[in-house]
Amino acid sequence: MEPFTTLTGLVAPLDRVNVDTDQVIPKQFLKTIKRTGLREGLFFDWRKRTDGSPDPSFFLNQPRYQGAAILVTRDNFGCGSSREHAPWALLDQGFRCIIAPSFADIFYNNCFQNGILPVVLKSEDVLSLMNDVLKIEGYQLTVDLGHQTVTTPQGNSYRFEIDPFRKDCLYRGLDSIGLTLQHEPEITAYESRRKTDAPWLFSDLHL
Amino acid sequence: MAGKTLFDKIWDAHVVRSEPDGTTLLYIDRQLVHEVTSPQAFEGLKLAGRRPRRPAATLAVPDHNVPTTDRRLGIADRVSALQIQTLEDNCREVGITLFNMSDIRQGIVHVIGPEQGFTLPGTTIVCGDSHTSTHGAFGALAFGIGTSEVEHVLATQCLVQKRPMTMDIRVDGRLSDRCSAKDIILAIIGKIGTAGGTGYVIEYTGSAIKALSMEGRMTLCNMSIEAGARAGIVAPDEKTFAYIKGRPLAPKGDLFEQAVRAWRELKTDTDAMYDKTVTLEAEQIAPQVSWGTSPGMVVGVDQNVPDPRTMSDENTRSATERALTYMGLSPNMPITDITIDKVFIGSCTNSRIEDLRLAASFAKGKKVAKTVHAMVVPGSGLVKQQAEAEGLDHVFREAGFEWREAGCSMCLAMNADVLKPGERCASTSNRNFEGRQGAGGRTHLVSPAMAVAAAVEGHFVDIRHWS
Numbered sequence: 001m002e003p004f005t006t007l008t009g010l011v012a013p014l015d016r017v018n019v020d021t022d023q024v025i026p027k028q029f030l031k032t033i034k035r036t037g038l039r040e041g042l043f044f045d046w047r048k049r050t051d052g053s054p055d056p057s058f059f060l061n062q063p064r065y066q067g068a069a070i071l072v073t074r075d076n077f078g079c080g081s082s083r084e085h086a087p088w089a090l091l092d093q094g095f096r097c098i099i100a101p102s103f104a105d106i107f108y109n110n111c112f113q114n115g116i117l118p119v120v121l122k123s124e125d126v127l128s129l130m131n132d133v134l135k136i137e138g139y140q141l142t143v144d145l146g147h148q149t150v151t152t153p154q155g156n157s158y159r160f161e162i163d164p165f166r167k168d169c170l171y172r173g174l175d176s177i178g179l180t181l182q183h184e185p186e187i188t189a190y191e192s193r194r195k196t197d198a199p200w201l202f203s204d205l206h207l
Numbered sequence: 208m209a210g211k212t213l214f215d216k217i218w219d220a221h222v223v224r225s226e227p228d229g230t231t232l233l234y235i236d237r238q239l240v241h242e243v244t245s246p247q248a249f250e251g252l253k254l255a256g257r258r259p260r261r262p263a264a265t266l267a268v269p270d271h272n273v274p275t276t277d278r279r280l281g282i283a284d285r286v287s288a289l290q291i292q293t294l295e296d297n298c299r300e301v302g303i304t305l306f307n308m309s310d311i312r313q314g315i316v317h318v319i320g321p322e323q324g325f326t327l328p329g330t331t332i333v334c335g336d337s338h339t340s341t342h343g344a345f346g347a348l349a350f351g352i353g354t355s356e357v358e359h360v361l362a363t364q365c366l367v368q369k370r371p372m373t374m375d376i377r378v379d380g381r382l383s384d385r386c387s388a389k390d391i392i393l394a395i396i397g398k399i400g401t402a403g404g405t406g407y408v409i410e411y412t413g414s415a416i417k418a419l420s421m422e423g424r425m426t427l428c429n430m431s432i433e434a435g436a437r438a439g440i441v442a443p444d445e446k447t448f449a450y451i452k453g454r455p456l457a458p459k460g461d462l463f464e465q466a467v468r469a470w471r472e473l474k475t476d477t478d479a480m481y482d483k484t485v486t487l488e489a490e491q492i493a494p495q496v497s498w499g500t501s502p503g504m505v506v507g508v509d510q511n512v513p514d515p516r517t518m519s520d521e522n523t524r525s526a527t528e529r530a531l532t533y534m535g536l537s538p539n540m541p542i543t544d545i546t547i548d549k550v551f552i553g554s555c556t557n558s559r560i561e562d563l564r565l566a567a568s569f570a571k572g573k574k575v576a577k578t579v580h581a582m583v584v585p586g587s588g589l590v591k592q593q594a595e596a597e598g599l600d601h602v603f604r605e606a607g608f609e610w611r612e613a614g615c616s617m618c619l620a621m622n623a624d625v626l627k628p629g630e631r632c633a634s635t636s637n638r639n640f641e642g643r644q645g646a647g648g649r650t651h652l653v654s655p656a657m658a659v660a661a662a663v664e665g666h667f668v669d670i671r672h673w674s
Contacts, residue, residue, distance in 0.1 A: 016529075017522050018401055018501050022640040027621045031272065031286040033246035033293050045642045050628070074522070076402040079435065080640060081619075082337040083244065086355035103383035105405055106337060107435050108352055113355035163369060165230040168566075176355075177255070180363045183224055183232060187260075187365055190223045190234055197220075199329065200466045201236050 002115045003173030005149050007096055009069030012059050013133040019073060020080035025089045038089035057065040060093075064137050070097045072129050079105025087114045099150065101126050106142060112166050115173065117145060119160045145171055208514050210476025211349045213409045213442050214373050217473070220330050223365055233368045233497045235360050237486040238329040240303065242294040244335030248299040248358035259301050259361040262596035266325050267305040268582070271621045272316045275611035278618035287622065305495070314613040317341040317555035321425065322587055324454025328338055328443040328470040334504040337436075338555045339635065340431040344424035345451070346473045348408070348445035351432065361623020371437070372482035373407055373563045374476075377413040380489035385670045388423035389557060389635070389654035391415065391487075392430040393505045395496035399485060399504040403562040404436030409481065410475065411441050415489035422561035429556045430637050440664055442474040460588040494670050496542050497639045497652040499530035504639070506542060508657065514538035533641055534649050535629070541665050545651070547634040550662040551644070552608070552655055554618035557635035558586030560593050562655045567599040569659040569670075575607035582609040582624070584616040608662070620645045633661040 020066055020146045029041030047058050054061045071090070076101040078086060087110045090098070101123040103111075111118045121129075132152065145167060150158045169176055170173045180187075195202050211219070223232040245267070252259070259265065264461055274280075281337040291308065306312040312319060321327040328346035333339060335357040342349035358368055376399075378391055396403075409431050419427065421659050424441045431439030443620050448467050451457045458466045493507030504527075506513070515527040515538060531538065536545065552558070552566050563585060563597075565588035575581045579603040583603050585591035590615055600610045617624040618636035620643070626632055628647025639650040653661065660668045 004365070016525055020501075020638075020640045021640070022619075022643050026642055026646070027619050029519070030243050030621065031284075031290050033250070034379060035247045050647070058297075076405070079401055080337065080432075081334060082351040082353055084247075084335075085357060087353075102402060102405065104363055104435060107351060110353035110355065113353060120359070143503055161231070164228055165226065165367070167538065176254075176367060177359050177362050178364055180232060180359065183365075184363075186224050186232070187234070187363065191364075194234070198329070198466070198469065201327070202461045203456075203458065203462070 001173045001175070004115055004145050004170045005116050006142065006144045006146070007069060008140055009096070010065065010067055010121065010137050011070045011072055011141050013064040013130055014059060014071055014073040015130055018076045018079055021078055021083050021086040022080055024086040025083065028073035029089070030083060030085055032086065035088050036092065039092040042093050050081045053107065059145040064110055065096065066163065069094055070099065070135055070141055071095050072099045072126060074100060074126070075102045075123070077103050077180040079104035082106045084110045084113070087111050087116050091116055099126060099129065112170055112175070115170065117143065117170060119143065119150060121158050121160055125158050210479035211307055212373050212475045212479045212481060213410055213440055213473055215479070216332065216347065218330055218370060220329065228339050229368060229369055231368050232365050233331065234365055235333050235475050236264065237325060238265045238360050239320055239331045239332070239334035239339070240265060240357065240358070241271060241316045241334070241336065242269040242290045243271045244291065244354050245297065245357055246293045247354045248335070248361060252361060253356045257362045259303065262400055264364065265303045265361070266320070266323070267294060267303050268313055268316055268319055269294055269308060271615045271619065273308055273614040274622050275614050275616045275624060278405045278612060283623070309590040310454045311592060314590065315555045315558065315615055317429065318559060318586030318590065320343065321421070322454070322589055323458030324622060327451065327457070327466070328447060329487035331472050332633040333366070337432040340436070341425050341429040341555055343428040343431065343438050344421060345447055346440060346470065348438055348440065350437040371408045374407040374409045374436070374483040374485065375481040376409050377410065377484065378415040379413040379486070380415055382415055382489045382492060383415065383658055383671055386420050386492055386494055387654045387656065388426040391489070392427045392497045392503070393497065393652060394487060394492045394634060396430065396434045396502045397505040398487065399434055401501050401578070402435040404431060404434040405592045407436050409434070409436045409439040410481070411439060413513045416441060417444070420445050420561055421446055422559045425559065426556055430502065433637055438464050439606065443470050494654060494657050496657065496667055498534065498536060498542065499527065500533055500639055500641050501530070502639060502652060504530055504636070505652070506668055508542050510542060512536050512538055512540045512542065543669065546631070546666045547579060547651070547661055549626060550579060550580070550658050551584070551617040551632055551634040552658050553584030553586070553616050553635065554636035555615070556637045558584060558590065560590050561634070563590065563594045564597070565597050566655040566659050569603040569605040569656050570608065571602050573606050573663045575662045577666050579662050581607065581662040582611055582617070584611045585613050587613045617644050619643060633658045633667070
């Protein structure tokens with residue numbers, strides 16, 4: 001996984017609440033057996049008008065947001081389905097950071113598995129960023145994971161909270177399975193304790 | 208020291224190690240695997256040269272992509288076929304049990320887990336699917352995960368977690384006649400909102416919950432994720448133990464008795480504290496119908512479509528306007544005036560034998576309206592077999608419903624069962640998101656009884672007064 005330290009990038013706005021992962025990437029793109037190439041499915045239904053032509057009012061179709069690396073959006077982003085195709089598609093499009101007042105739990109978790117930083121800021125701060133993004137063409141933010149700050153071109157800085165373990169994994173781009181496997185002796189010890197306490201959980205489940 | 212909640216007891220029994228900051232390595236007893244969210248996990252294992260730690264603690268089944276028409280014809284969609292073939296190849300290679308498409312035990316992953324006795328009280332269960340919360344009906348801590356975590360559990364049988372908060376949702380009293388678990392959970396989501404449970408594990412308590420069958424409890428816990436909670440649980444009781452006893456993967460003989468003794472301890476202590484408590488009165492819950500594009504956009508069938516002009520919060524108003532435009536509804540119209548084109552009875556929320564029995568009891572002797580296309584998709588091959596043994600398929604067919612093979616089907620429309628743009632569906636599934644059942648399709652979430660009545664009348668009716 002690519003480490004995330006600091007990022008200065010173009011910002012794109014998605015001014016909607018409760019964006020669910022069915023909207024981020026619809027079902028027809030979930031048939032793949034790969035993690036890559038999911039960009040074409042990103043916000044697929046919102047990118048197009050009913051006649052199938054690109055909807056020029058949708059941000060991804062506007063030249064000014066091409067190359068955006070940071071997405072600013074509203075409450076409860078990523079709700080619904082657990083599909084990790086949602087962060088894969090966002091990453092494939094070039095997004096490394098998503099800023100919102102709140103995220104759904106599974107999506108939030110999935111971001112960290114893919115080198116994407118989800119940043120939670122207060123609603124009023126997100127609103128202010130959203131207004132600036134819409135108003136100022138070429139609007140960029142600097143996200144500093146080490147110092148846990150988002151800094152505007154005007155020099156305003158917003159601090160965000162993040163779980164220290166997740167921060168460390170993201171910052172160093174660590175392989176989380178490798179980390180868990182370092183505790184293999186403890187897992188084995190747990191299993192042997194558990195076999196005594198709850199032997200019915202260790203029957204062979206092969207049918 | 209204060210007592211422990213049911214959640215605390217399960218969590219504490221699964222801690223492998225914890226860091227001073229609360230980061231916990233949590234042991235996962237069981238994993239369910241399906242074709243959509245697993246191929247990249249198996250690929251990741253292979254690339255890293257890792258093997259699954261406990262293949263025998265894992266059960267796999269294709270469900271999302273499978274056709275619900277005649278299986279002997281194979282899968283017309285070659286991409287879907289490849290995904291299902293990949294699951295079969297991966298499971299064979301590492302020794303994971305798989306019920307393939309021609310196996311009578313095949314079905315929706317959240318139907319077959321309980322059906323096979325794979326789902327047991329006090330366990331931790333995960334699956335790369337948000338409706339894994341279903342298994343909480345048995346007093347298990349069950350939650351959905353992403354594909355990277357599927358790989359993590361395959362490799363280590365553990366997950367790195369932070370302890371969530373606990374919420375008690377207490378529903379006391381008696382449900383109105385013909386109201387069901389589906390109406391309870393939709394009313395709960397309507398009350399707390401689709402993010403109301405974010406960061407929490409919900410425990411459902413109260414006399415109305417105790418009174419639910421195991422199928423009803425599964426419907427309830429299934430939609431916990433629609434309230435933002437990754438997991439919902441109900442304390443196991445005699446109904447739970449009776450349901451499990453004798454199932455293929457359930458413990459047998461003395462081991463079963465030993466397990467039941469342990470399972471009886473799985474309840475919240477009287478002096479335990481929850482982080483949050485919400486209460487509802489069962490008598491107040493009317494049959495629910497969702498009108499919008501999020502499960503929290505729901506009202507009683509005796510109410511009207513909301514009017515955004517009366518809403519003071521700007522976010523709520525604009526989201527409501529957007530939803531009404533998508534749904535093609537006008538403010539203040541009575542819910543019972545909404546006409547429908549399709550009816551879908553199925554999904555991991557409402558496709559178990561009890562759901563089908565109930566639906567059939569309302570369909571008996573009736574005819575689906577000429578303007579409506581209605582289908583019933585059993586949750587598993589075994590549910591289908593049982594329903595056919597009871598003659599339910601005849602009741603449905605006689606009434607004009609299509610009777611299909613088991614799978615996820617039109618809940619998410621990954622197979623050929625799809626709404627056309629603008630089509631309106633009364634659905635017993637769990638999500639009414641834009642395009643969920645097909646691009647441009649419009650979904651109204653309801654209980655099985657409400658779905659049958661809507662199929663017959665061509666519009667929503669209050670099932671409490673339907674003859």
